[in-house]
Structures are given as C-alpha cells and as structure tokens.
Amino acid sequence: MEAFTTHTGRAVPLRRSNVDTDQIIPAHWLKKVTRDGFEDGLFEAWRKDETFILNQPERKGATVLVAGPDFGTGSSREHAVWALQNYGFKTVISSRFADIFRGNSLKNGLLTVVLEQKIVDALWELTEKDPQAEITVDLVEREVRAEGITASFELDENSRWRLLNGLDDISITLRNEADIAAYEAKRPSFKPQTLKV
Amino acid sequence: MGRTLAEKVWDDHVVRRAEGEPDLLFIDLHLLHEVTSPQAFDGLRKSGRKVRRLDLTIATEDHNTPTLDIDKPIADPVSRVQLETLRKNAAEFGVRLHPLGDVEQGVVHVVGPQLGLTQPGTTVVCGDSHTSTHGAFGALAFGIGTSQVEHVLATQTLPMTRPKTMAITVDGELPEGVTAKDLILAIIARIGTGGGQGYILEYRGSAIEKLSMEARMTICNMSIEAGARAGMIAPDETTFAYLKGRPHAPEGADWDAAVEYWKTLRTDDDAEFDAEVVIDAAELSPFVTWGTNPGQGLPLSASVPDPASYEDASERLAAEKALEYMGLEAGQPLRSIKVDTVFVGSCTNGRIEDLRAAAEIMKDRKVADGVRMLVVPGSARVGLQAVDEGLDLVFKEAGAEWRHAGCSMCLGMNPDQLAPGERSASTSNRNFEGRQGKGGRTHLVSPQVAAATAVLGHLASPADLSDAETRTPAGV
Ligand code: SF4
Numbered sequence: 159m160e161a162f163t164t165h166t167g168r169a170v171p172l173r174r175s176n177v178d179t180d181q182i183i184p185a186h187w188l189k190k191v192t193r194d195g196f197e198d199g200l201f202e203a204w205r206k207d208e209t210f211i212l213n214q215p216e217r218k219g220a221t222v223l224v225a226g227p228d229f230g231t232g233s234s235r236e237h238a239v240w241a242l243q244n245y246g247f248k249t250v251i252s253s254r255f256a257d258i259f260r261g262n263s264l265k266n267g268l269l270t271v272v273l274e275q276k277i278v279d280a281l282w283e284l285t286e287k288d289p290q291a292e293i294t295v296d297l298v299e300r301e302v303r304a305e306g307i308t309a310s311f312e313l314d315e316n317s318r319w320r321l322l323n324g325l326d327d328i329s330i331t332l333r334n335e336a337d338i339a340a341y342e343a344k345r346p347s348f349k350p351q352t353l354k355v
Numbered sequence: 356m357g358r359t360l361a362e363k364v365w366d367d368h369v370v371r372r373a374e375g376e377p378d379l380l381f382i383d384l385h386l387l388h389e390v391t392s393p394q395a396f397d398g399l400r401k402s403g404r405k406v407r408r409l410d411l412t413i414a415t416e417d418h419n420t421p422t423l424d425i426d427k428p429i430a431d432p433v434s435r436v437q438l439e440t441l442r443k444n445a446a447e448f449g450v451r452l453h454p455l456g457d458v459e460q461g462v463v464h465v466v467g468p469q470l471g472l473t474q475p476g477t478t479v480v481c482g483d484s485h486t487s488t489h490g491a492f493g494a495l496a497f498g499i500g501t502s503q504v505e506h507v508l509a510t511q512t513l514p515m516t517r518p519k520t521m522a523i524t525v526d527g528e529l530p531e532g533v534t535a536k537d538l539i540l541a542i543i544a545r546i547g548t549g550g551g552q553g554y555i556l557e558y559r560g561s562a563i564e565k566l567s568m569e570a571r572m573t574i575c576n577m578s579i580e581a582g583a584r585a586g587m588i589a590p591d592e593t594t595f596a597y598l599k600g601r602p603h604a605p606e607g608a609d610w611d612a613a614v615e616y617w618k619t620l621r622t623d624d625d626a627e628f629d630a631e632v633v634i635d636a637a638e639l640s641p642f643v644t645w646g647t648n649p650g651q652g653l654p655l656s657a658s659v660p661d662p663a664s665y666e667d668a669s670e671r672l673a674a675e676k677a678l679e680y681m682g683l684e685a686g687q688p689l690r691s692i693k694v695d696t697v698f699v700g701s702c703t704n705g706r707i708e709d710l711r712a713a714a715e716i717m718k719d720r721k722v723a724d725g726v727r728m729l730v731v732p733g734s735a736r737v738g739l740q741a742v743d744e745g746l747d748l749v750f751k752e753a754g755a756e757w758r759h760a761g762c763s764m765c766l767g768m769n770p771d772q773l774a775p776g777e778r779s780a781s782t783s784n785r786n787f788e789g790r791q792g793k794g795g796r797t798h799l800v801s802p803q804v805a806a807a808t809a810v811l812g813h814l815a816s817p818a819d820l821s822d823a824e825t826r827t828p829a830g831v
Contacts, residue, residue, distance in 0.1 A: 175669045189433035191393035234484040236500035262500035341370040348605040348613035352413040
C-alpha cells in the first residue's frame with residue numbers, strides 16, 4: 159500500500175448526499191477479477207450526463223473529491239474504493255461516511271477525511287468558483303488547508319500510523335501469530351467446522 | 356456492570372487486545388462467493404500465503420449464476436470468468452465449494468444457516484454486506500471488504516474496533532398480515548438509513564422472541580440498510596430447535612456443551628446500551644418503499660409523500676430526486692402504483708417460509724395480465740423443499756416463473772433484470788437506482804405483499820384480495 163503523508167490537488171465538488179456504492183461503481187463492474195481498470199465505471203450512470211461535474215474539462219486531473227454527507231452507503235464492495243483510486247482520487251472529504259466504505263478506504267490508502275458540513279460547504283463554494291483552487295490534505299498535521307480555510311480533522315492513531323507508513327494489515331497481524339495459535343488451541347470442540355461431515 | 360449480547364460474543368473472540376489498537380478478533384466462519392473473493396485470492400498468491408483455516412472456510416456461487424438453463428454454459432462471458440475464477444481458486448487453495456448445480460449451492464446467507472454452520476456465539480464474516488443475516492442466531496456477523504477477505508483467509512482474524520450497541524425493542528403482537536419484512540422496513544423508516552451507523556443492533560422484546568428463525572433472519576439481514584454493520588438476536592429455544600440435527604450442528608456431548616454456552620448469550624439485565632429505540636408491534640401494518648433508499652418507506656395505506664413536507668433540506672432534495680426517478684406523483688395512493696414485475700427471492704425473503712407465505716396467497720389465483728412474477732428460491736435446497744411441498748406447482752399454475760436458486764433479480768448481475776422504466780415489487784432489500792437493472796424502479800415489500808401485488812397488478816396486501824373475485828375454486 160502506498161504511504162499517505164500529505165497531498166495537494168485540485169478538487170471535484172460533488173454536491174450530492176447519500177451517494178451509495180451502486181452509484182460509485184455499478185454492480186456489473188463487480189464481475190472483474192482484478193483490482194485495476196475500474197476508472198471508467200466510476201459514477202458511470204451520472205457520467206452519461208454531459209453536465210455532470212466529473213465531465214467538465216476543468217476538473218480533469220483533480221485528485222480530491224469533496225462529497226455530500228453519507229458518502230459510500232450501501233454494499234460493502236471494495237471496488238468503490240478502487241474505482242476512486244483508479245480514476246486518480248487520493249482523498250475524499252465528506253461530513254459523514256458509511257462505516258464499511260470508510261474502513262475499506264483506509265485499508266487501501268485512500269484517505270477519507272471527515273469535516274463539518276459547514277467546512278465542506280466552504281470547500282464546495284471555493285472550488286466551484288475557482289476550479290483551479292487547490293486543497294491540501296495533510297495527514298502529518300491532520301489538517302485540511304485551502305484558500306481561506308484551515309480545518310483540522312480526526313483520524314484514529316492506528317489508521318494514521320499505517321497510512322503514514324504504507325503498512326498493510328496482514329503483515330501487521332502476522333507479527334502476532336503466536337497469539338492466534340494460542341487462541342486456536344483453546345477453542346471449544348463444539349465450534350462449527352466446514353470440512354467435517 | 357453487565358454486558359450486552361454483542362459484548363459477550365466480542366469478548367469471547369479477542370485474540371489480542373492492546374491499548375490504542377483495534378482488537379484482533381478470531382473468526383469462526385468465513386463464507387466466500389465469486390464476487391468479492393478473486394482479488395483476495397490474487398493477493399494471497401502474490402504474497403505466497405495460503406488459507407490458514409480451510410476447516411472454517413466455505414464457498415458458494417450466487418451473484419452471477421443464471422436461474423434458467425443452469426446445465427448450459429453461462430452466456431455472459433464476464434460472469435463466466437468470475438465463476439471460473441472462484442472454481443480455480445477453490446481448487447488451488449483447497450476451499451470447499453458448492454458450485455452451480457450442487458445441491459448445497461445458493462445465496463451464501465441462506466446456505467450457512469441451512470447447513471447449521473451459523474451458530475450462536477460465533478463470529479461470521481463474508482465479503483457481502485448482508486452477512487448481518489447470520490446475527491439472527493446470536494452470532495456476531497458482519498460484511499467485510501475484499502482486503503479483509505484476504506486478511507481472514509491468511510490469518511483467520513480481523514483487527515476491529517468494537518462498535519457501540521443499540522437496543523431495538525419491539526414489544527406486543529404483530530397484527531395479522533404484518534411480517535418481519537414490514538417490521539424491519541418500519542424500523543429503517545424510523546431510524547433512517549444512517550441511524551444504525553457505528554452500532555451493533557440488538558433486536559429484542561416479546562414480538563422478536565415470537566418470530567421464527569426465518570423471520571429473524573429477514574430482520575437481521577436488513578440491519579445494514581439501517582446503516583449498522585451487524586444486527587443480533589439472542590439465541591433461545593427457537594434457535595436451538597432450528598439447529599438441532601443440521602449437518603454441521605454439534606452432536607452428543609458437544610451439543611450439550613454448546614447449548615449450555617449458548618444459553619449464556621443474553622444481554623445481562625444490568626447491561627447498558629449506547630442507544631435504545633422502542634417500537635410497538637401493534638401499531639404496524641404492511642409497509643412498502645416508495646423511494647430509492649430503504650428508509651423511504653410508508654405503510655401501504657399511505658400516499659406518496661410530498662417532498663415539500665420535509666423540513667430537512669437534504670431529505671427534501673432526496674425525496675424530489677426519488678420521485679423523479681421512480682416516476683411517481685406526490686399524493687398518489689401507494690395502492691394505485693402498478694407494477695410490471697414481481698420478484699420473490701433473495702437472502703432477505705428467499706427461504707422456505709417466505710415461499711410458503713407467497714404460495715398460500717397465489718394458490719388458485721392468477722398473476723395479473725401484463726405482470727411477470729419470478730420466484731427464485733434462496734438456495735437449491737430451499738428449491739427442492741418447495742418442490743417437495745408442491746409450491747413450485749402453485750406458482751406455475753398461477754402463471755409465475757419458477758427459477759433456480761441464486762441472487763437473481765435482487766441485483767441483476769445475472770440475466771434477471773428490469774428493463775429501463777420497469778417497476779417491480781420485490782422482496783429483496785435494496786431499492787437503489789438501477790439496482791435491479793438500469794433504469795428499473797423497485798418497491799421493497801414482504802412476500803405476502805409481493806404475492807397480492809402479483810394478483811392485482813398494483814401494490815396490495817393480502818387483505819385487498821377478495822376471494823370471490825380472484826380465486827378460482829378448486830376443480831373449476
Ligand atoms: S440476494 Fe441480494 S442482498 Fe443477498 S447476497 Fe445476493 S445480491 Fe446480496
């Protein structure tokens with residue numbers, strides 16, 4: 159996983175609430191068996207509309223998505239995170255994320271930043287007025303900065319440490335292999351087993 | 356202080372706890388299907404890892420499988436690749452797989468309980484958000500993403516931060532004709548699609564205790580639609596009776612030890628929940644959704660709401676968009692909404708009890724002209740049992756299509772889809788835009804409402820059916 163320390167980029171202001179994972183990446187894309195190549199499926203239905211914000215030439219190359227509340231509700235598909243990353247987004251800002259989506263994003267190195275809605279509103283206004291305006295998301299300082307806006311955000315220490323170091327979960331867990339083995343040794347015999355018939 | 360059910364199960368699975376870190380939880384059962392597993396196996400292969408506990412892992416095929424001509428090659432090349440990839444991975448890593456055509460194949464959340472693998476006090480995960488279904492047994496069950504699937508395959512554990520707990524207490528008697536589906540739709544309408552976020556829900560109270568295991572699964576299944584990753588119901592005699600004798604249920608001395616443990620899995624009287632919601636069962640009636648998220652639901656007797664009546668600006672906007680997408684007018688009675696398609700199936704309502712309920716209403720009646728009705732059992736076993744009971748004939752005689760097991764029109768990854776603009780009454784769990792096919796419009800309903808709707812051609816409850824008008828007497 160790629161480490162995330164600080165990132166500066168132009169933004170896509172997405173004024174929609176409750177953007178569910180079916181909108182982020184429709185189900186038919188889930189048939190793919192790789193982790194890349196999802197960029198064309200991102201917001202597929204909305205992108206058919208020429209006026210959709212992502213289709214505006216001045217938004218090309220933007221890397222910061224500023225979304226409405228309850229972003230990422232619905233199914234647990236991690237493809238939603240990959241689609242955002244494949245498209246080029248490094249970070250998503252919203253006042254509220256769905257739990258599973260948030261978990262998936264942090265595990266994949268896509269930093270989801272929770273800010274108060276009034277700050278999201280301010281970022282929308284700024285980046286709608288000036289598509290060239292840049293937003294900096296600084297994980298070291300836990301701060302979002304843009305012209306006239308400075309806002310700090312929370313992220314639990316563990317997620318932050320892993321993102322800063324680009325560490326993936328499995329290698330961290332396997333450092334505690336002895337604990338897993340000890341737990342396994344004392345599991346009761348009545349627990350279900352898939353291979354016993 | 357006492358502990359809640361969720362806290363007890365959680366504590367029993369902590370492999371490692373350290374200050375400032377998520378708990379490392381042991382996973383008792385890992386369910387796999389073709390959609391969210393390929394990239395996880397890919398990851399294992401890339402890092403040279405194997406599956407740590409094959410004996411706690413099981414796979415089936417459900418999302419992409421066709422429900423017709425299942426002995427023929429799968430027409431959609433992409434679906435075929437995904438299914439073939441699972442078969443290849445299962446063979447390479449040694450995972451038990453029930454593929455299309457196998458008697459134990461079916462929607463993963465129907466298969467686990469029916470094999471007796473889902474048991475009280477276990478931790479169950481699957482790369483699918485409706486894993487919450489298994490909480491009906493007093494299991495701690497939650498959907499995970501593909502990275503987590505890989506993590507569980509490699510380590511049989513997951514690092515997790517414990518969610519808060521919310522009690523949803525439903526007391527009293529559900530009125531005649533009101534089902535578990537109506538109850539959960541009403542709960543979601545009450546607390547909202549984000550209301551359960553960050554919580555494990557525990558459904559309790561006298562109305563919940565009276566429910567069958569199938570009905571409890573319907574409720575826990577849709578916890579995710581209220582924003583919660585998991586929903587639980589304390590195990591009791593109903594649970595034990597359901598499990599007894601199932602292929603993977605404990606036997607002999609193990610059974611006794613298990614039941615003794617399972618009986619401890621109740622929220623202590625002095626335990627405290629972080630939030631509580633109380634619902635009076637007696638006030639409920641058949642419930643349907645009118646919008647494009649599962650929280651946009653109302654009693655069937657109501658009318659499509661006027662977006663202007665919402666005080667919250669984002670809710671108002673959401674309602675406006677929903678009405679536009681759904682092609683509905685504010686003030687239109689819900690009962691006047693005509694449908695093209697009725698879908699009975701899914702991990703919410705594709706179990707035998709659901710099929711029985713729908714069949715009872717369809718018996719000696721006909722699907723209305725211009726309506727197609729699809730009945731898709733949740734698993735091959737459910738299908739076989741329905742055939743044994745003659746339910747397939749009831750549906751076929753009514754003019755419905757009897758299909759093979761799978762997710763089918765719940766999400767339309769296989770050929771079972773709505774055409775643009777088509778409208779369905781569906782027993783599934785999501786009415787998102789395009790969920791059942793691009794441009795398709797979905798109304799979530801119970802199996803009983805689905806059947807009555809199929810007969811009348813518009814949203815209806817069984818109470819709307821007058822026997823004289825719609826039932827052909829036997830032998831005529
Ligand atoms: S039946 Fe529907 S909700 Fe259930 S697992 Fe299949 S697609 Fe998901």
